[in-house]
Structure formats: C-alpha cells, structure tokens
Amino acid sequence: MNWIVQGLDREQLLDRLPAISGAFRQLYESVFNLPQVSAETLELCRLRLAQLHRSDADFALEEFSVSAPQRAHLQDWPQSSLFSDEHRACLAFTEVYAMDCSAITDAQADAVKAHIGEDGLVALLQALGVFDGLIRLGLIWQASPAGVRQHG
Amino acid sequence: MGSHARVKAPSQNTGNVIRDSALGIVPATVEPYLALNAAVWDAGPLSAAEVELARLRNARHTGCVMCQAVRYDVAISDGLTEEKVQMIRGAEPDAELSARERLLVAFVDQYNVDPAGIGQGLQEALLQEFSEAELLHLSLLVAWFNGSSRCAVALGGMPEAMPRMEISIPR
Numbered sequence: 001m002n003w004i005v006q007g008l009d010r011e012q013l014l015d016r017l018p019a020i021s022g023a024f025r026q027l028y029e030s031v032f033n034l035p036q037v038s039a040e041t042l043e044l045c046r047l048r049l050a051q052l053h054r055s056d057a058d059f060a061l062e063e064f065s066v067s068a069p070q071r072a073h074l075q076d077w078p079q080s081s082l083f084s085d086e087h088r089a090c091l092a093f094t095e096v097y098a099m100d101c102s103a104i105t106d107a108q109a110d111a112v113k114a115h116i117g118e119d120g121l122v123a124l125l126q127a128l129g130v131f132d133g134l135i136r137l138g139l140i141w142q143a144s145p146a147g148v149r150q151h152g
Numbered sequence: 153m154g155s156h157a158r159v160k161a162p163s164q165n166t167g168n169v170i171r172d173s174a175l176g177i178v179p180a181t182v183e184p185y186l187a188l189n190a191a192v193w194d195a196g197p198l199s200a201a202e203v204e205l206a207r208l209r210n211a212r213h214t215g216c217v218m219c220q221a222v223r224y225d226v227a228i229s230d231g232l233t234e235e236k237v238q239m240i241r242g243a244e245p246d247a248e249l250s251a252r253e254r255l256l257v258a259f260v261d262q263y264n265v266d267p268a269g270i271g272q273g274l275q276e277a278l279l280q281e282f283s284e285a286e287l288l289h290l291s292l293l294v295a296w297f298n299g300s301s302r303c304a305v306a307l308g309g310m311p312e313a314m315p316r317m318e319i320s321i322p323r
Contacts, residue, residue: 132299
C-alpha cells in the first residue's frame, strides 16, 4: 500500500502528475520500438533488473512476451542454453549497471557493441535508465504496478 | 570507470548538449529525452533550487563527475548558492541545511541506496513537509536524473575532475 495517496497503484500515482509522468512514459514506451535493440532483449534485461531489485510485481509484469522457460531460467542465465550471445552480453551489462554503473568494464561494453553496435549500447542504457527508474519508484512509493501492458 | 568514451558522438554541432552528445546517435529517443528533461525543470511544483539540490545529491551517488560539475542557471537565478551546494556534498548532509532540504537529501539517498527500505519515520516526515505533488515531482526528478547520470557514467570517458560549469536547460 503506497504511503503518498492511499489506495493507488503505481500507474495511478504517476497519473497524478501527468505533465512529468507523461514525458517519462513516452520515453519508456519509445525504447520498445527502437531498431537498435530488440524488445525481447530489453524485456529480459528489465526482468533481470526486477529480480535484482527483488520486485516480484515488476517481474510479474509483461511488457513484451518472452518464453516461459526463459523467464524461469533468467536468474541462472549464465548456465542456461536458452539465451543468445546478444542476450548474454546485455544481461551481463545489466547486472553490473544495476549494482554500480561505474564498475562496467570496457570489455563488457565492447561485448554489447559487438552484437548491437554503438547505437545499440546507447539505446540499451536509455532503456535501463527508465526500467530501473520505474522499478525504484514502485519500491520507494510501496506501490505495485497495475496489470499487464503489452508492447510490440 | 571507463577510461575512454565507449561511443562516438555524432559529428553534428547543433549547440544542444544532448543532441550533440552520444545520445544523438539514437534519434528516436532524443525528443522524448529532451521533453522529459524540460518537464522535470518546468512542470513540477518544486523550485529550481530544490530540483538542483536533488540532482546534485543524486550525482554524488552515481559518481558522475560531469553531473557534479554542472550548475543549471535557472537554479542559480532561483537563489541556489555554492555554499548550499557544498552542504550536500558530504556523506552526512550539513546540519545547517533546513529541515526541508535535509528531507530532500534523505529521499534521494533512500532512492539510491535502498528504495524498498524506506521507513515509516521518513515517510511521515516527507508527508508533513511536502505536498503530494511535490513528493511526486521529487520522485520523478530523481528517477530521471538517476537514469541519465548512470548513462553518462556507463558511456565512459569521464574525466577525474571538471571545473564548475553553468549551463542552461537544453531544449
């Protein structure tokens, strides 16, 4: 139960300040349509961020459809054969980004660029910024996300 | 931290620091990026000086040298002094900050360190001091600056130190 306006979910809270949250949502939704990095890869990274933040509600959300086995094995992606080399490079990058963005190595950035290019790295970083932001907002407000939204 | 820039900025020179940065190589997000940045400064109830204090406190957490060196001119015009900026530089904010400013810093710290762990005491103090719209503004501006600051750090090439720079909001 959020502590700012009782009874509202995260999206309803965002709706209370539309002049800013509208711009945030526009950026959030734009990343799923970028040509530089696939929505599937981004969704896996978003779900991994949700796991790292221990946000069960964000992990339960589906912004883009990924397979049930991929969801089930996401926490153990390094040992799983369900993830492509592009997924692996982006997931490794995401994990360090979540913990300490200054600890990202040139090798980790190069691995991402090898699969999705320099513009893909920028697109991934922009996506991680809004994914991480929305998850943190839900946690600090103690407000769950509403329902399931589909992209793509 | 990456010692060299990991992405080449576009060769264009529009005079807009966002369009001319590495972010410019993903054109589809540039306009939403600029719109959100402008909204955070223009469309919420917190003063520009308060927005800047929160932004600078956040930059301390992300370790973004560039973000810490920048001062937005709207915040200076709003009365933000360098003395005040120095008061939020330490691990523990200066005791001479107002109660409202200390709460603002506490929220930014909580967002960065442990958003899920916000305690009832801080919640009640924030509700006592800030209106609903102010709390939502504070939340969204921290989310925005945190993401953009992390992006700047992760793109590499950050110098170890930079001189203080006063800039306008890029639009």
